[in-house]
Amino acid sequence: MPLSSLATEDDSLTISWLLAVPAQTVWAGFRDPALLSQWLGRPLVCDAKTGGMIVVDHGGGCLSRSVVTEADEPRRLAMTWDFPDEPDSQIAFALHPAESGTRMELVHNGLGSLVDSYGPGWVTHLTYLEAAVGGTPLPWSQFWPLHTSFEMLYGAADATAAAAPSR
Structure with missing residues (x-):
């Protein structure tokens, strides 16, 4: 898992991830329904162009609805994020060439008090994205066990940071 950084500030989450595939292949994970179904739901x-919509069923009829606000293939995809019972927020994926493939930066703004709960979720989904665009999709039956592991790690990291002496 090439997670290179994860940070929260106020109501924003930023994740940097290294993928061993070109940006065009990562972009396919955003616009190809077959690949999207392997990592997000x-x-x-699935209309990943500026002004288009992406509506995903995450299971049990829980739908996320997004309006694409910017699509600059294969560099940047920005969209709204409307998830049931949560504040409306915004997501942006920026793709940058890297020595071994692509560095992706995900910024999710407007999360309010949910900012910390989104870290493990996005790390899980991006693990699935990496596998999907790499040609080895992960079974959905492993999503929640993996998510639970990331929640435990995320909570342990927060506890360690909180216990560290300030300088």
């Missing part, structure tokens, strides 16, 4: 609408 079942796409009901």
Whole structure:
């Protein structure tokens, strides 16, 4: 898992991830319904162009609805994030060439008090994205056990940071 950084500030989450594939291949993970279904959920609408919509069923009828606000293939995808019972927020994926493939930066703004809960979720989804674009999709039956592991690690890291003496 090439997670290179994860940070929260106020109501924003930023994750940097290294993927061993070109940016165009990562971009396919955003616009190809077959790949999107391997990492985010079942796409009901998948129109990853500026002004388009992406609607994903995350299971049990829980739908995320996004309006694409910027699509600059294969460099940047920005969209709204409307998830049930949560404040509306915004997501941006920026793709940068890297020596071994692509460095992706995900910024999720407007999360409010949910900012810390989104870290493990995005790390899990990005693990699935990495596998999907790498040609070895992970079974959905492993999503929640993996998510639980990331929650435990994320909580342990927060506890360690809180216990560290300030300088």
